[in-house]
Structure formats: structure tokens, C-alpha cells
Amino acid sequence: MDNYQLKYLRLLSKHYPNRVETAKEIVMLSSIMNLTKGSEIFLSDVHGEFEAFQHLMRNGSGIIKQKIKELYSDQLTEQEVNLLSSVIYYPNEKIDLIKQHHEDIASFYKWVLNYLIQITRNFASIYSSRKLRKLLPAGFSDIILELVAEREVGEKNNYYNHLLSSIIKLDQADKLIEEVSRFIQILSVHKVHIIGDVYDRGPGAEIIMDELQRLHAVDFQWGNHDIVWMGAACGSEACMANVLRLSLRYGNTDTLEKGYGIHLMPLASFAIEHYKTDKSIVFDPKVSPDDMLNASEQWLNRLMHKAISIIQFKLEGQLIGRRPEFQLNDRLLLDKINYKKGSISLHNKEHQLRDTFLPTIDPNHPYELSKEEQELVKRLKTSFLKSKRLQQHAQLLFEKGSMYKVTNQNLLYHGCIPLTKEGQFKEVDLGKGKKSGKALMDFFDQEMTVARSGKPDTAANQYAVDLIWYLWAGPLSPLFGKDKMATFERYFLDDTDEQREVKDHYYTYRDKPESCEMILHEFGLSGEDTVILNGHVPVSVKKGESPVKAGGKLVVIDGGFAKAYQQQTGIAGYTLVHNAHGRQLIAQQAFESRKKAIIEELDIAYSETILNQSSHKQKVKDTEDGEDINEMINDLYDLLHAYSNGIIKEKF
Numbered sequence: 001m002d003n004y005q006l007k008y009l010r011l012l013s014k015h016y017p018n019r020v021e022t023a024k025e026i027v028m029l030s031s032i033m034n035l036t037k038g039s040e041i042f043l044s045d046v047h048g049e050f051e052a053f054q055h056l057m058r059n060g061s062g063i064i065k066q067k068i069k070e071l072y073s074d075q076l077t078e079q080e081v082n083l084l085s086s087v088i089y090y091p092n093e094k095i096d097l098i099k100q101h102h103e104d105i106a107s108f109y110k111w112v113l114n115y116l117i118q119i120t121r122n123f124a125s126i127y128s129s130r131k132l133r134k135l136l137p138a139g140f141s142d143i144i145l146e147l148v149a150e151r152e153v154g155e156k157n158n159y160y161n162h163l164l165s166s167i168i169k170l171d172q173a174d175k176l177i178e179e180v181s182r183f184i185q186i187l188s189v190h191k192v193h194i195i196g197d198v199y200d201r202g203p204g205a206e207i208i209m210d211e212l213q214r215l216h217a218v219d220f221q222w223g224n225h226d227i228v229w230m231g232a233a234c235g236s237e238a239c240m241a242n243v244l245r246l247s248l249r250y251g252n253t254d255t256l257e258k259g260y261g262i263h264l265m266p267l268a269s270f271a272i273e274h275y276k277t278d279k280s281i282v283f284d285p286k287v288s289p290d291d292m293l294n295a296s297e298q299w300l301n302r303l304m305h306k307a308i309s310i311i312q313f314k315l316e317g318q319l320i321g322r323r324p325e326f327q328l329n330d331r332l333l334l335d336k337i338n339y340k341k342g343s344i345s346l347h348n349k350e351h352q353l354r355d356t357f358l359p360t361i362d363p364n365h366p367y368e369l370s371k372e373e374q375e376l377v378k379r380l381k382t383s384f385l386k387s388k389r390l391q392q393h394a395q396l397l398f399e400k401g402s403m404y405k406v407t408n409q410n411l412l413y414h415g416c417i418p419l420t421k422e423g424q425f426k427e428v429d430l431g432k433g434k435k436s437g438k439a440l441m442d443f444f445d446q447e448m449t450v451a452r453s454g455k456p457d458t459a460a461n462q463y464a465v466d467l468i469w470y471l472w473a474g475p476l477s478p479l480f481g482k483d484k485m486a487t488f489e490r491y492f493l494d495d496t497d498e499q500r501e502v503k504d505h506y507y508t509y510r511d512k513p514e515s516c517e518m519i520l521h522e523f524g525l526s527g528e529d530t531v532i533l534n535g536h537v538p539v540s541v542k543k544g545e546s547p548v549k550a551g552g553k554l555v556v557i558d559g560g561f562a563k564a565y566q567q568q569t570g571i572a573g574y575t576l577v578h579n580a581h582g583r584q585l586i587a588q589q590a591f592e593s594r595k596k597a598i599i600e601e602l603d604i605a606y607s608e609t610i611l612n613q614s615s616h617k618q619k620v621k622d623t624e625d626g627e628d629i630n631e632m633i634n635d636l637y638d639l640l641h642a643y644s645n646g647i648i649k650e651k652f
Contacts, residue, residue, distance in 0.1 A: 212396065
């Protein structure tokens, strides 16, 4: 036994101080290995649609109703299944509605509680008692444990009936139903994987992040819309300007102002001072007729939108100037403008600008911020850095997130793995040597750690923070995956060729099984059951596109969760469920409102596709959790050996 191993075992002995405690833990962990694998759900591109997200989490993407049908298809009618499911999803509201029409509410309480207890017991059967205690709601934990405990039938009937009758008599049934329903929601989903883009488009990204904070097992594979918010939280001024611009572009500032307390009054004051005479409508917000702003709100939004866009172009120009290693000089456009003629020369062609009112740009120094702009950026940056809720959410993304994840034969990433036109891994050099494939993803992961935990204002930290912006908009970014972000062209030019953003070659090759096999092999995966799970580019079901590509080796689960995409895609997104029996792709119906979901007892799934089925019912020992547990068991055996041979002294 070397010194390193001995040092580790001594640390381990602080948790398991003697042979009895060590043996008990080995027995417990060995038992856990034989529990059934829990259900994992995979989501991507939720884009701030908090009500639809909450509804999906309440029903476990259809897992709960599926379980009820599996257990009681011969006992319950379809109407009763829908009622029971709805009670679990929305216990308070549903019980209030039932009370208005049910004459014998006590009998209903007994009926629903008996089923809830049985459903809880079934979901709880794949968890250890230690884990269950951690997940139990605080209010009724002892009673719930008693109700779901395994007992003899005769004793159970008398004991349970008395317990339930007492709870109903003491007017605690509503609260117990609420607690048990919430417990079922928690137990139904073992892990949640978010494959990018919690932020932007919809109105409540911060509410979704609050929900995710409360989950017992969640991880993120960062999306480009997450990364830009993370950059802003780390002090990247270019990222901050993009966050502000996007919020104003879609007339959606609730997350900024109400969610994170980012004060926009300084921006409003600056915009009115410098752009109040502007007649252009190029920067009008893109909002649906239902969300249309009134005339004065629209006017102010337009001015703020334009003001921050110009500041963004300046800040990005400065970043590109100090990072020649990013090779982005072709995105320096402000110095290509002929300010007298109101035109710009690009690719040997002169284009007339759609908007020529640019009072805050100095033609001789187009990328310099004015003194007022410098002060405005400073105040906005302070607001981002001091927002406690934003910093908490950013920290969660950093701690639980990564560029990719390999889990249970699934390879997860949001955007792409950059490829050449020949379909090979593209070499990328951003000033720290050439990298491709997995090494490139690992490089970005490491730099993200430096951006968050490195010393502020050091050269290493500044590079890492600038790299976050590159991940948002860079042509070789795995999260962006296009040759350019044509923001300037979309605002100022009519030429659609100039506005065009060309996708990485990955999006051609991901339809080919051999390309997906190459990518999977790069990340250490092989075999029939391995799959790439991808987001970022919505699947247009309307046009006949399938989310399942490359003969089942890749699944795109961005199907339009965000309302902004649903007209284009024809559905409301996908969820992939991976349980003990295999993988199942769930196509989701559009979520209209919480009220409608409760009254009409709606779920979220409208179609289900079995992608593959396991040859045997998988257990924990078949998963990556099982690998970790097995490693721990081996370490504990080493500790037991050290105690037995007197290498480490026991403590009692």
C-alpha cells in the first residue's frame, strides 16, 4: 500500500471509523446496486417557457400517467386515470375544484389517498431508504413513511384505515395529498439533463432556474443562450450587451428587471437623450400580436434596443481587436461604413444601410465608447455582478454544467462537434494550440472553470472571459455552429445573402451513421445502444423532418419548446425518457395555460416513440452510478483490510 492510498484511506476512515461502520456501508451499497434503474429525462431549448416547463416537471413528461396506466389499467377508467393524474400534478387547485362538486368528499379523500400511497410505494421501490429520507417533504415525512411502508395485508388495512380516517377527521387531507403528490413528482424522475438553452425568447428563465435548483439530480450541457448569460455574470461586457439586446429585441425584459433586478433606467435615459429624434423602425421589438406593446412602450423599447446594439458592436470590436488569436477581423464592420453616404462595402459590393441615424458613433474612432457610454456600461455591469439571484443561477450552471456529458451510453451536447467539409474533426486554434473533437470540448470546459474561479483581472481570467463570448458568437464554437453571427447585417442590410449564416459541416454529416459512430468513438462510446442526444436546431416536423437521424444513432430533442419556434416546427418540443426498459421519445403538445391543464386534466405527451428496448430490466449496477458505487465498495474493502491488519486504528 503506497503513501497516497494510505492517505486516502485515512480520510475515508473519518466517515467510517471502524469495521462495523465500514461493513454496514458495504452491505448498503451492495444492495443499492440491485435496485432498478431510475428514469432519466432529457430536455433541450426550453427558452424561458416556465409554465410549460413546470407542467412537464409536474407530470414527469408523461411518466406518472404511464405508471398509473401500468398499475391500474384493469381497475380505473380513462376518466379516473386522468383525474388521478391531474390531482398529482396540481393537488391544491384540483382538490378545490372537486370540493365544489363532490357530495361525499371524505370518501373521495380515501379513494385518492389509497391510490396515491400505492403509486408512491411503487416509485419508492427503486430508491434506498437513505435516499427516500432525504427526498421526503418535511411536513408529513413520518406519516408518509408509515403509509408507504410494507406491511402484512390484514395489519395494513386496519392500520392504514385508521391513519387515513384520523387525517381526514383532523382536516389535514388536503395538505397530505399535496405533500404525497409532490413526493411522487420528485420520485418519478431520477435525473434531469438539460441539453442547453434555458435562457432567452420566453419570459421566465429565472423561474425555470429556481425550479432546477430544487431538483435532487440535475446537470446542464451548456447552450449558446446559457453561455452568454454566464458570460454576463462573469463580467463580460460584450456578453452583457448581447443579453440586453436580445431581451429588448423580443420585448421581453421581465427576466432582467423583475427576475434579476437589473436596472434599465440608465439605459432608457441614455437612449432618450441620444435617439429621441430617430424615426427608423429597424429596431422595433419582435413581439407577437398577443404581446404587442403600447405605442409609448414600443417607442422606448426601440430606442433602448438601438442604443445597446450600437454599444454591443463597439464592445465586440474592442474584444476582437485585443484577441487577434480569435481570427475575427471579418466581423469588424463599423469601420467599413461610409458615414457620409450611409453605406457599407462588403465583399466588393456597396450596400445602402437601412438605418443611417448613428449619432453615437465617431467615424474616426468607430469602436470607442463615448464617456456617457462608458459610464452606462459600468453601471449596467455593476448591476449584473451584484444581482444575487443571477449569480446563484450562474453558479449552478457552472457547477452542474459542462460542454458535454457521457452518461449511460448517451453522449449529450447542445450544438455540434466542428467538422471539416470532408467530415473529419476540425482543428481549432484559439491561441493555445490546435485542438479538435473531444480535446476541443475539454479545452472549453477548462477555460470556463478559469473564467469563474480564476483571479479577476489576471491575463488568464480575461482570456477565459473573452472566450465565453467566442462560445456565444465564434464561427468555430461548438455551441454556435455557424460561420458568423450576422446581427449587424440583419439590422442594417436588405441583402439576404449577407444575412445568411452558414451552418457547420457537422449538420450535413450528423445524418450519416458512420459520422455519428466516429463522434461516439471519440468520446469513448461504442456499441448498438450508444446514442448522441443533440439540441440547438429545431426539428421542423411540419416539413417532414424526423428527430431521429443516422439510423437511430442521433436524436435531436429540440422540437420547439419555445413558443417562438412552434409555428415553424409544428409541435411543442420533445423529451427523451431513458428508464430501465430503454429509451422513449415523447413528442409534446403545446401548453396553453395552467388553468386549462387543470380543468381539462391535460398531460403533455401527445405521441410516444420507442427508440430501443433493453434486453433485460436495467439495474443500478448497469449504470454509471453503479460504476461509481462499485469503486466505492472496493475502497471500503481496502479500508476493512487496513483495519483488520492494524494499518489504521479503529475508533468507537
